Amino acid sequence: MTTTKTCKYCSKELIGRSDKIYCDAHCKSSYQYQKSKSETPRFYNKVDNQLKLNRKILKQYNKAGKATVRSLVLENEGFNAKFFTHYWKNNKGDIYFFVYEYGFLRRKESNIDKFVLVKWQDYMSIK
Incomplete structure (x- = not known):
C-alpha cells in the first residue's frame, strides 16, 4: 500500500525523492513567507x-x-x-x-x- 505525499504549500502530488516536501522552489519560498507573516515579529x-x-x-x-x-x-x-x-x-x-x-x-x-x-x-x- 503506497501513500502519496503532497506539497506542503500547494498540495500537488510529489514526484521524486521520498523525503521531498515541496514540489519546487517557488512553493518552498511561498510556504516560508506565509509562515513568517503569521509569526510575531522578532x-x-x-x-x-x-x-x-x-x-x-x-x-x-x-x-x-x-x-x-x-x-x-x-x-x-x-x-x-x-x-x-x-x-x-x-x-x-x-x-x-x-x-x-x-x-x-x-x-x-x-x-x-x-x-x-x-x-x-x-x-x-x-x-
Missing part, C-alpha cells in the same frame, strides 16, 4: 523597522538641512523619538538624537512641542 525586526520609518520621516521633513516641525506632525506619521542610533551634544548642552544621518532635538516653544531637525555635519564627529 524584536530586532521591530527596532529596525521603526528606525527605517523614523529616518524616512526625518528626511522628508528636513530637505534644507535644518527645519523646525511640530512634534504632532511627525508623530502622526509614525515617528517615535525613543528609537535613535546615536546622539551628539553641542556646546550649549543640547542633546541631538540621530537616526543615522538625520537628527532631532525636542523643544517647547510657546507651550507647543516641536522638533528641531538637523543633518549630521563633519564638525559633529568626535576627534
Whole structure:
C-alpha cells in the first residue's frame, strides 16, 4: 500500500525523492513567507523597522538641512523619538538624537512641542 505525499504549500502530488516536501522552489519560498507573516515579529525586526520609518520621516521633513516641525506632525506619521542610533551634544548642552544621518532635538516653544531637525555635519564627529 503506497501513500502519496503532497506539497506542503500547494498540495500537488510529489514526484521524486521520498523525503521531498515541496514540489519546487517557488512553493518552498511561498510556504516560508506565509509562515513568517503569521509569526510575531522578532524584536530586532521591530527596532529596525521603526528606525527605517523614523529616518524616512526625518528626511522628508528636513530637505534644507535644518527645519523646525511640530512634534504632532511627525508623530502622526509614525515617528517615535525613543528609537535613535546615536546622539551628539553641542556646546550649549543640547542633546541631538540621530537616526543615522538625520537628527532631532525636542523643544517647547510657546507651550507647543516641536522638533528641531538637523543633518549630521563633519564638525559633529568626535576627534
